[in-house]
Amino acid sequence: xxxHLKHNEPKSNPYPPASPPSDPVGIGLRHPYYQEVTDxxxxxxxxxxxxxxxxxxxxxxxxxxKAREKYQLSLHAxxxxxxxxxxxxxxxxxxxxxxxxxxxxxxxxxxxxxxxxGNAHLNDLLPLPYTQETLDTLCRNIERTQEYFGRTILVxxxxxxxxxxxxxxxxYEFMNRASEMTGCGILLDINNIFVQCHNHGxxxxxxxxxxxxxxxxxxxxxGHIEQEAGDSIILVDTHSRPVKKDVWDLYEHAVRRLGAVPxxxxxxxxxxxxxxxxxxxxxxxxxxxxxxxxDIADAAE
Amino acid sequence: xxxxEVQKRFKDTMLDHPKALDDPAADFAALFNEGDIPxxxxxxxxxxxxxGSLTDVMxxxxxxxxxxxxxxxxEMMARSFILENPPTHGCLNMYGGGFDTFIENFELAKALxxxxxxxxxxxxxxxxxxxxxxxxxxxxxxxxxxPEKLQLKLRQNIRLVSSKYPVHDIRxxxxxxxxxxxxxxxxxxxxxMVYRPQLETKIVRLENDEYHMLSALKEKMTMDDAVxxxxxxxxxxxxxxxxxxxxxxxxxxxxxxxx
Numbered sequence: 001x002x003x004h005l006k007h008n009e010p011k012s013n014p015y016p017p018a019s020p021p022s023d024p025v026g027i028g029l030r031h032p033y034y035q036e037v038t039d040x041x042x043x044x045x046x047x048x049x050x051x052x053x054x055x056x057x058x059x060x061x062x063x064x065x066k067a068r069e070k071y072q073l074s075l076h077a078x079x080x081x082x083x084x085x086x087x088x089x090x091x092x093x094x095x096x097x098x099x100x101x102x103x104x105x106x107x108x109x110x111x112x113x114x115x116x117x118g119n120a121h122l123n124d125l126l127p128l129p130y131t132q133e134t135l136d137t138l139c140r141n142i143e144r145t146q147e148y149f150g151r152t153i154l155v156x157x158x159x160x161x162x163x164x165x166x167x168x169x170x171x172y173e174f175m176n177r178a179s180e181m182t183g184c185g186i187l188l189d190i191n192n193i194f195v196q197c198h199n200h201g202x203x204x205x206x207x208x209x210x211x212x213x214x215x216x217x218x219x220x221x222x223g224h225i226e227q228e229a230g231d232s233i234i235l236v237d238t239h240s241r242p243v244k245k246d247v248w249d250l251y252e253h254a255v256r257r258l259g260a261v262p263x264x265x266x267x268x269x270x271x272x273x274x275x276x277x278x279x280x281x282x283x284x285x286x287x288x289x290x291x292x293x294x295d296i297a298d299a300a301e
Numbered sequence: 302x303x304x305x306e307v308q309k310r311f312k313d314t315m316l317d318h319p320k321a322l323d324d325p326a327a328d329f330a331a332l333f334n335e336g337d338i339p340x341x342x343x344x345x346x347x348x349x350x351x352x353g354s355l356t357d358v359m360x361x362x363x364x365x366x367x368x369x370x371x372x373x374x375x376e377m378m379a380r381s382f383i384l385e386n387p388p389t390h391g392c393l394n395m396y397g398g399g400f401d402t403f404i405e406n407f408e409l410a411k412a413l414x415x416x417x418x419x420x421x422x423x424x425x426x427x428x429x430x431x432x433x434x435x436x437x438x439x440x441x442x443x444x445x446x447x448p449e450k451l452q453l454k455l456r457q458n459i460r461l462v463s464s465k466y467p468v469h470d471i472r473x474x475x476x477x478x479x480x481x482x483x484x485x486x487x488x489x490x491x492x493x494m495v496y497r498p499q500l501e502t503k504i505v506r507l508e509n510d511e512y513h514m515l516s517a518l519k520e521k522m523t524m525d526d527a528v529x530x531x532x533x534x535x536x537x538x539x540x541x542x543x544x545x546x547x548x549x550x551x552x553x554x555x556x557x558x559x560x
Contacts, residue, residue, distance in 0.1 A: 055392040057433030057457075059500045079391020085305035092391055117305075117312040120387040124350040126311060129332075133304050161346040163334045166302075199343070201336060229342030236346050269357075 014069065018104040021045035021072040024260045024288055025281040032271045034063035042278045046072040046106070048264050052079045055095040064103065074107040074218065074264065075099060076187075081121070082141040082155065083114035083128045093148045100149060107218050107262070109154035109187045110145075112138060112175060129164035130174040135181070142182040154217045155179070156187035159195045159224075159237035171196070176212045185217035188258070190251045191243065191266075195224050195235040208254050216258050221251055221284060222266040239268035243280060252287050260288045307332060315348050316384055322348060355383045358393050359400065362427045365419050368475040370410070378407055394431040398424060415486050418464035419471060422504075425460035425495040429502045432458035436558065437498070437551035443544075446556060453524045454554045458497040461507075461516055465490035469504060498551045505550060510535035511543055515552070 023045025029037060037047070047067055054061055067073070077096060080088050100108060113125035128134045138155075146152055157175055169177070179186050188211060197204040223241025226233045243251075243265070255261075265280040302310075310329050314321060322344045330340055359379035360367060367375050382403045388396050401420040404410050435456050443451070462468065467488050474484045492512035494505050507515065510531055517527035531538045547553060 052392045053394065055394060056431060058394065058431035059497065059502075060431075061434070062500055077391075081391065085303070085308055089390060095392065114308060115391060117308040119389050120312055120316070121389060121391050122312060122315060122351045123354050123388060123391075123393065124347060126308075126347060129304070129307060131304075137304055161343040162340070163336075164307075164332055165334050166332070167334075199336075199338060200334070227342075227346075229338045232337040232339075234338050234342055234346065 013104065014065075015104055016069075016072070018106045019072065020106055021262055023285070024262045025285045026071075026074065026262060026264045027274075027277045027281050028264065028266055028268065029064070029067055030268065030271065031060070033274045033277075034060075036274050038063060038066045041067075041070050042274060044071075044278060044281045046074060046262065048074040048076050048266075051075045051077050051096050051099045054099055068103050073103055073105045074109065074262070075103070075105040076156075076264075077108075077110040078125065079115065079121070080110040080141070080145060081114050081116040082110055082145065083112060083126075083134065083138050084116045084141070085114075085137055086116060088141045088144055089116070093145065097149055100151075107154055107187075108149065108151065109156055109185075109218065111156045111158050112178065113158040125158040127158065127160045127162050127164070128174075130167040130169050130171060131164075132168070135169075135174060135177055138178055139181045142178065142184050146182065146184065152184050154185040154187040156189050156220070157192050157196075159189075159192040161196075161199055161234065161236075163200045170202075170207075170210075172207050172210045176210075176215075179212055179215045184215075186211060186215045187218045187220065188216050188254065188261075189220040189222070190254055191220065191222040191224055191247050192237060194244075194247045194250055195237045198233075198235045204250055205253060208250065208257060213258050216261055219251070219254060219258070219261050219263045220266055221247060221263060221280070239266045240270040242276070243283075248283070248287070251284065252291070255288055255291050260292060263288070302332065314344065315351055316387060319348065352380060352383060355388070355393075355396070356380055359383070359397050362397055363400075363420065363423045365423055365472055365475045366416065368478065369416065369419060369471070370413070374409075378404060378410065381407070395428060397427070400424065415464070415466035415468065415471060418462070418466055418468050421464070422462050422468050422472065422493070422495070425462050426502045426504075429458045429460050429495050429497045432456075432497065436555040438548065438553040438555050439551075440548050442556060443548060450556075451524065452556070453518055453527075455515065455518050455552060456496075456554050459515070459519070459552055460495040461512060461519060462493045462495060463490070463512060464493075467491050469493055469506060472504070494550070494552070496550065496552065510538040511546075514538070514540075514543060515547075 025044055026046035026048055027044050029047040029049050054064055079092055111125045115122050115126060175186055193204050193207050221243045222239045223243055224235050224237045227236055263284045265277055267277055322341050333340055356376055356379045360375060382400055386399060401417045404420050405417045410416050466486050469491055492507045494507050496503055513535060514527055514531040517530050528540055
């Protein structure tokens with residue numbers, strides 16, 4: 001006789017299975033857009049959220065569930081602190097995994113940066129010295145995360161405002177090596193490359209041309225601002241403005257090299273109407289389509 | 302310098318007085334490359350990101366305090382709080398617990414003695430909003446349960462607030478936002494339940510005996526002990542009436558999952 005415990009049956013998943021979105025452009029789902037996205041789903045291929053906003057439950061989850069019924073989802077974390085000298089928090093992993101199991105995202109990601117030191121979590125993506133010690137530390141934390149989740153993650157290049165004197169490799173080399181050592185993918189933020197290349201005097205095209213193309217699983221675009229700093233200008237990645245022309249140009253260069261990688265328009269403060277985000281996403285889509293069509297025309301010749 | 306030490310020094314600098322960034326210690330400054338952009342300007346971007354984003358979180362969860370003391374004063378209190386109490390983990394939904402007691406001891410806020418209780422009310426509302434979903438005990442389930450099997454446990458979104466000020470009236474006053482009006486805050490205290498039956502956080506006023514009973518249940522007393530404790534101080538406590546009202550408010554956890 002078999003004993004059947006009804007309450008132990010896994011709940012059937014109400015969402016479409018995870019798959020790379022057929023339309024490569026996405027936008028961030030943030031609270032000012034909850035109702036509008038629920039009522040009249042915009043013409044984009046996928047949505048991105050910060051999982052930390054949905055940890056533990058809460059009323060937000062209602063809107064995330066509604067959105068996931070219609071869209072593929074990318075869970076883009078900001079709190080794992082993968083570059084901290086201390087191990088990734090078990091509790092953070094547990095709550096993150098709960099969301100992955102429920103919402104079945106096509107991508108899961110965080111950053112090559114740190115936030116936690118001692119008992120403080122500083123709520124920013126802080127810079128790392130690019131040394132062998134840091135690489136080993138980051139890889140240990142990525143491996144722990146991937147083991148816990150039972151899947152690979154993407155790791156994003158951060159915007160940086162300081163560069164360490166003891167760096168013994170470039171950032172793209174650091175990213176490529178982390179990806180090679182752990183099998184993780186790379187989330188290439190084009191605006192972050194532009195910002196930090198300006199702030200440190202690096203070459204943004206060289207960065208994109210040197211990144212391991214096969215590993216790039218997602219790209220991000222966002223707006224930045226210019227701040228006066230002495231006689232110079234420092235660029236600050238604020239996610240509060242439209243994408244700048246120079247960044248669009250750099251994105252075009254990236255698409256020519258990397259192809260139609262899922263691309264996100266990020267906007268996290270001074271929220272515009274939803275239609276503005278969608279317009280930016282369509283701009284990215286137009287660039288992808290134009291380059292794909294050029295490729296097809298070239299192949300036909 | 303080892304990575305752990307670099308991160309500790311960076312953290313300490315970020316949480317230090319803002320002026321510490323203008324003239325960072327020589328061994329800390331030596332960690333970074335020199336360039337056209339001065340180091341203090343570079344470090345200030347990080348500090349502004351950290352303190353600015355956390356201040357935004359605090360201001361967003363305290364719209365009533367903002368109405369009562371103004372944006373600039375709330376921002377100043379929040380910044381002082383953040384430097385003394387940075388978050389301890391990467392999820393900020395519940396960040397800001399303890400702001401009420403911080404305000405109690407904040408010298409410049411002592412002229413407004415109801416302010417800590419207003420902070421308590423807003424913290425309760427925020428916690429109710431982010432509380433884990435669970436199912437309520439409904440009248441049908443209650444009716445099909447024998448009295449000896451009945452146990453009452455509060456749902457995770459339930460918060461209780463007691464104040465010697467009329468914080469619910471002060472809240473209405475803030476929401477009404479009429480510059481022509483003033484209000485007297487010395488009209489007596491109030492006991493409230495903050496709860497989230499669906500997507501919206503709500504507030505309901507409680508009688509003293511109801512508050513006593515719910516507090517006892519919140520402290521994980523059994524139902525019988527909670528009733529006894531309530532009757533000891535509130536002789537006229539009507540348990541059946543209490544039960545009926547709280548079932549309507551969906552205060553209790555369904556018996557299917559409350560063991």
